[in-house]
Amino acid sequence: MTDALVLIDPAASTVEVADLGSPQLPVTDLSAHRGDGIFETVLVRIGGGVTVVSHDRHFARFRASASALGLPDPEPELWDRGLNTVIAEVLANDPTITEFGVRYALSRGTQNSDGSQSPRGWAFNVPVDEKIRRARAQGISAVSLDRGYDAYLGNKAPWLLIGAKTLSYAVNQAASRYAVEQGADEALFVSHDGVVLEGPTSNLIIRRGERLLTPPPEAGLLSGTAQRLVFDHAAELGLSAEYADFGLNDVIEADGAWYVSSMRTAVSLTQLDGNPIPRDEKLTAELQKLIMAG
Structure with missing residues (x-):
């Protein structure tokens, strides 16, 4: 399965397709050395259309996790755009695929010199492998x-x-x-x-x-x-x-x-x-x- 990655900027409300094999996250990001962020993994099923299993339940928990950590409330339309972009990229690369996962995450981001933070998000596909x-x-x-x-x-x-x-x-x-x-x-x-x-x-x-x-x-x-x-x-x-x-x-x-x-x-x-x-x-x-x- 070909890898797909999108970068999600909560402040700018943008979604950008990126290369999963290239560096994307600065080492100063608080998720990298403190685990300071949240994530969800959804199962995507293909057959008679596209089904994102328990889509609303996952996103409700994502928002609850953001609240618990004091992160910005994830905007549904933005994150849906990120999720749908990953799904489209996977299907474009492999039209025969029947199921895969998409993991999306929100990090507190980097600590700025004035004490503020710059949260960043991303989403990428994960395989349903032989172990599963x-x-x-x-x-x-x-x-x-x-x-x-x-x-x-x-x-x-x-x-x-x-x-x-x-x-x-x-x-x-x-x-x-x-x-x-x-x-x-x-x-x-x-x-x-x-x-x-x-x-x-x-x-x-x-x-x-x-x-x-x-x-x-x-x-x-x-x-x-x-x-x-x-x-x-x-x-x-x-x-x-x-x-x-x-x-x-x-x-x-x-x-x-x-x-x-x-x-x-x-x-x-x-x-x-x-x-x-x-x-x-x-x-x-x-x-x-x-x-x-x-």
């Missing part, structure tokens, strides 16, 4: 990791930005690498007081009978667009949907468990800390179809 396709088809295993704080800490310490999707993903990446070193595919964060939270880049949904359960975002996790899409349409699958605190044993003893995210859609969690979890192939396929439809 394999996880969709085969499921994944996970190991539980202590997140290092108690559940609901964000209610007392909003400056921790627990519910914001920031560019500071070093901990998440380290957790995923550690999980692989332990022989698993992914990590599952658990609060220090034992409440199951989320994966490094996914939300967790479990099935108990005819109920779908997921941890409440207030417990200390990112509110997921794919998870909320599933919950909004759970009744169509003959299921109820609830937010609830639960522990590791509840996951292991569930009738099924899934990691859900924009790019992977829904993948079965088949094993946790060496304990097998039943696979529900029919429901997995239904969840994937539901999320991909957007």
